[in-house]
Amino acid sequence: MSANRKFGFYMLLxxxxxxxxxxxxxxHINLAVLSLQERVGVGQYETSxxxxxxxxxxxxxxxxxxxxxxxxxxxxxxxxxxGFPVAYYIAKMARGRKRSVLFLMCLIPFWVSExxxxxxxxxxxxxxxxxxxxxxxxxxxSGPVELLYNDAAIMIGLVYTSMLFMVVPLVTxxxxxxxxxxxxxYDLGGKPASILREIVIPHAMPGIVSGCIVVFMxxxxxxxxxxxxxxxxxxxxxxxxxxxxxxxxxxELGAAFGFLLLxxxxxxxxxxxxxxxxxxxxxxx
Amino acid sequence: xxxxxxxxxxxxxxxxxxxTMFFVYLALPLIVVAVFAFNDSQFPSLPWQGFxxxxxxxxxxxxxxxxxxxxxxxxxxxxxxxxxxxSVLAVVVGTTNAFLFNRYDFRAKGVLYIFMILPLVIxxxxxxISILVSSSKVANAVWDVAQFDWEALRPGLTLVVLGQFSFIxxxxxxxxxxxxxNFDRSLEEAAQNLGASQLTAVRTVTIPYLxxxxxxxxLVAFLMSFENxxxxxxxxxxxxxxxxxxFDRLKEGSTPLLNSVSLxxxxxxxxxxxxxxxxxxx
Numbered sequence: 001m002s003a004n005r006k007f008g009f010y011m012l013l014x015x016x017x018x019x020x021x022x023x024x025x026x027x028h029i030n031l032a033v034l035s036l037q038e039r040v041g042v043g044q045y046e047t048s049x050x051x052x053x054x055x056x057x058x059x060x061x062x063x064x065x066x067x068x069x070x071x072x073x074x075x076x077x078x079x080x081x082x083g084f085p086v087a088y089y090i091a092k093m094a095r096g097r098k099r100s101v102l103f104l105m106c107l108i109p110f111w112v113s114e115x116x117x118x119x120x121x122x123x124x125x126x127x128x129x130x131x132x133x134x135x136x137x138x139x140x141x142s143g144p145v146e147l148l149y150n151d152a153a154i155m156i157g158l159v160y161t162s163m164l165f166m167v168v169p170l171v172t173x174x175x176x177x178x179x180x181x182x183x184x185x186y187d188l189g190g191k192p193a194s195i196l197r198e199i200v201i202p203h204a205m206p207g208i209v210s211g212c213i214v215v216f217m218x219x220x221x222x223x224x225x226x227x228x229x230x231x232x233x234x235x236x237x238x239x240x241x242x243x244x245x246x247x248x249x250x251x252e253l254g255a256a257f258g259f260l261l262l263x264x265x266x267x268x269x270x271x272x273x274x275x276x277x278x279x280x281x282x283x284x285x
Numbered sequence: 286x287x288x289x290x291x292x293x294x295x296x297x298x299x300x301x302x303x304x305t306m307f308f309v310y311l312a313l314p315l316i317v318v319a320v321f322a323f324n325d326s327q328f329p330s331l332p333w334q335g336f337x338x339x340x341x342x343x344x345x346x347x348x349x350x351x352x353x354x355x356x357x358x359x360x361x362x363x364x365x366x367x368x369x370x371x372s373v374l375a376v377v378v379g380t381t382n383a384f385l386f387n388r389y390d391f392r393a394k395g396v397l398y399i400f401m402i403l404p405l406v407i408x409x410x411x412x413x414i415s416i417l418v419s420s421s422k423v424a425n426a427v428w429d430v431a432q433f434d435w436e437a438l439r440p441g442l443t444l445v446v447l448g449q450f451s452f453i454x455x456x457x458x459x460x461x462x463x464x465x466x467n468f469d470r471s472l473e474e475a476a477q478n479l480g481a482s483q484l485t486a487v488r489t490v491t492i493p494y495l496x497x498x499x500x501x502x503x504l505v506a507f508l509m510s511f512e513n514x515x516x517x518x519x520x521x522x523x524x525x526x527x528x529x530x531x532f533d534r535l536k537e538g539s540t541p542l543l544n545s546v547s548l549x550x551x552x553x554x555x556x557x558x559x560x561x562x563x564x565x566x567x
Contacts, residue, residue, distance in 0.1 A: 004483070012385035015378045020400050023451035024407075027415035034418050086307050089300065092287050102308075109311050111554035113512040115528050116547040119535060120314025123321060123544075128328070130317055160314070179287050186290055213406065221408025223515050228535065238410050238515070245414055245519065255418060258411045269406055280402055281395075 028262075035255035051256035061240065061257075068237040069264055071151070072219035075158040079166045079215045080208065082159060087170030087207075088200070092179070103171060110164040118228045121157050122148060125229070149231035157225040162218045166211035173207030174200070209278045213269050220265050237261055315551065322544035357546055360530035364511050367442060367526055371449045372506040378450075379457030379502055380495070386458075387465045404452035413519030416448050441522030448516040453509050457502040464498035465491075500564045504557050 038050035055061045090102050109117060124130045125147040135141045147153060177200065185195040201208070226236035241261065244254030273280060325337035352358070386398060404412065417440065424438035437443040468491060476486035492499075514528045521529050527546075534543060 008483075009385075009389050009391070012381045012389070015381045016385060016397065016401065019378055019451070019454055020397075023416065023447060024400070024404055024412075027412075027419040030419040030422055031411075031415040082307070085300070085303060089304050093300070095288070102304075105308060105311070108558075109315060111508065111558055112315065112547070112551050113528055113531075114514060115512075115531050115535070116318055116550060117314055119539065119543060119547060120318040122535075122539065123317045124314060160310070163311070182287050183290065217406055217408065221410055221515060223410060223518065224532070238408070241410055241414065242518070245417070251418065254414060258414045261408055262411050265406065265408060280406075281398055 075219045076216045083166040091174035153229040162215040165214040169207040364526040368507045368510040371510040375457040375506040382458040383461035409515030413516040444520040460502040
């Protein structure tokens with residue numbers, strides 16, 4: 001490299017390194033260190049795993065952790081199941097103008113804040129809401145029904161909020177599958193189910209994986225949807241982090257919770273990548 | 286199943302019905318939010334009490350419209366300031382990152398690229414608390430050493446900007462990299478053959494080529510910042526951006542005021558989307 005080029009290289013490297021070091025790497029090291037501190041007296045701390053021990057010993061924390069993980073996985077699978085036929089329709093069935101209109105229509109809801117979307121579901125689902133009124137009008141139920149504040153409502157909200165992140169990568173990968181390959185499958189006597197299983201899904205795998213990773217991540221880290229749509233008992237792990245930091249002011253325990261959430265999401269993302277033979281650069285970049 | 290393969294009519298009917306239902310599902314929450322902004326009632330719920338614009342322009346209790354609600358208006362201003370700061374920073378760093386990864390081969394490139402992607406897979410709330418913890422630590426250390434209270438490192442707008450910047454930069458980098466990848470380097474070389482210095486060539490040839498992506502990255506960054514909730518929630522001080530202000534209102538109980546703010550947000554986003562489409566077409 002010439003001196004000039006070398007100078008340019010360092011000028012471009014500096015912002016990247018500063019950004020990652022100061023805002024990503026060092027803060028997470030600090031968080032890890034803090035999570036290993038135990039308060040033994042006023043302003044006195046010792047290094048220990050006490051916060052993690054608290055997490056394991058307290059059934060509420062463990063249960064919330066497991067619940068958040070399971071519901072996020074469920075939300076991811078539901079989003080995939082609901083989104084896949086739609087992505088397939090846009091990529092393979094719709095043509096020309098209809099296709100781009102449908103694709104744009106998929107994007108529109110995500111141009112408005114998550115808060116607005118959640119608010120919309122509250123108006124729809126609550127006891128005095130639109131769905132309840134409609135059901136009474138149609139004579140299906142006799143009195144107001146409360147559809148809000150339960151796990152199904154959380155699920156509807158989570159799936160709704162993350163749909164875009166599933167549909168877009170799916171459309172992109174399905175789009176690159178040549179129609180003639182599917183035709184060839186039919187010519188060779190394949191049934192729709194076997195063509196889906198042996199041609200379409202393998203081809204769409206990178207899209208499925210990247211969609212699932214993002215949706216899982218967003219569900220796991222979601223705060224608004226579970227808190228606004230969920231009931232009193234439907235705790236979400238992010239709520240525990242928030243309450244330790246802002247309400248209880250127990251930052252050490254909160255930091256441990258934050259790390260556990262990060263750990264959970266990393267493990268599941270890593271496992272998904274390994275199982276399907278994908279890499280992070282390829283699926284996200 | 287593709288259009289060229291014959292199939293039973295019933296399959297088409299079921300499939301089309303499914304697609305229609307899907308788009309109803311997508312549109313329904315937004316439609317009800319928009320419609321109830323015009324309901325002449327204290328609550329955003331049925332029955333319909335008649336059409337009103339009071340939730341926009343009303344100036345007396347109990348129906349104070351958005352334009353007379355000072356706290357909401359000022360939080361929109363706060364969000365806009367934060368959004369502009371975050372977008373400018375993210376686009377600048379995103380551009381340098383895109384050039385770095387596009388133009389140079391170096392040993393740590395693969396590792397740095399993975400690190401560059403990582404902020405996207407870190408939950409927003411964890412990003413928020415990690416920055417909160419670190420900045421407080423620095424602020425406390427500064428206080429211990431110099432008895433100086435470094436306000437910027439306490440929860441507030443500076444931290445909100447930094448927190449949002451920390452992950453929005455990744456998105457800006459990806460948007461800009463995608464366009465830079467398709468750039469024909471020989472155009473730049475031609476400029477240099479004609480006597481331009483490397484910097485001049487980049488400024489007069491490459492940057493204009495990148496312009497649609499620069500605008501796109503700026504708008505996406507602005508929108509993500511405006512909408513961000515999780516990271517902001519952990520870092521916010523006394524000046525609340527719009528999403529936080531709306532969340533606080535919503536916890537107290539919903540009024541159609543929130544519907545009218547939401548409708549304005551939707552209109553604002555649509556305008557941004559149109560600008561973006563116009564720029565991508567060039």
